[in-house]
Amino acid sequence: NAGVMQNPRHLVRRRGQEARLRCSPMKGHSHVYWYRQLPEEGLKFMVYLQKENIIDESGMPKERFSAEFPKEGPSILRIQQVVRGDSAAYFCASSPLGQVNTEAFFGQGTRLTVV
């Protein structure tokens, strides 16, 4: 059973471009979470999605950031008009539907560098 797959692993964007980060959850998992890790910091929760629904986006910046988890395909975290401050590692985690008290499993992350 493959783990949480994130791609690309590394992404370089110029200021003002768009960044698209993809996350394929573990097989059988229908909950996806996105986190951002700034240098020398812990992970900060951004958004929690289930298939076709955003459940909690309390950690998402109000502008330029959006996330989706369509019925088919991976979850996408989209950052429009990137700025230097968006440079960070972005992690996705997934967990299964209907199981109480189970942990989330993390992907390897996408390291975004804005130049």
Next chain:
Amino acid sequence: AQSVTQPDIHITVSEGASLELRCNYSYGATPYLFWYVQSPGQGLQLLLKYFSGDTLVQGIKGFEAEFKRSQSSFNLRKPSVHWSDAAEYFCAVGSGGGSQGNLIFGKGTKLSVKP
């Protein structure tokens, strides 16, 4: 507000020595507690978790942690450190029940191991 504090930013221990990494949390209800490890450039791997029951929790790689409600602590311990344990360690707290993907992380403790 919920929070997790890891007081030690960086710890160095000699190989074979014992280890204790501190974690204090602030949470209104019964917390769900986790320790994750992150090797450089990698994702997070779960070491152990506490949901309920026995307050001494055994994890992978010889790690254990003890939940102390009176001290709001969940310190991670290992009796004998190996060079391969050098990594960054994150303590996290989650809400009770359901999928545990919406977590609050501490800022991490970087562990160095001397030969």
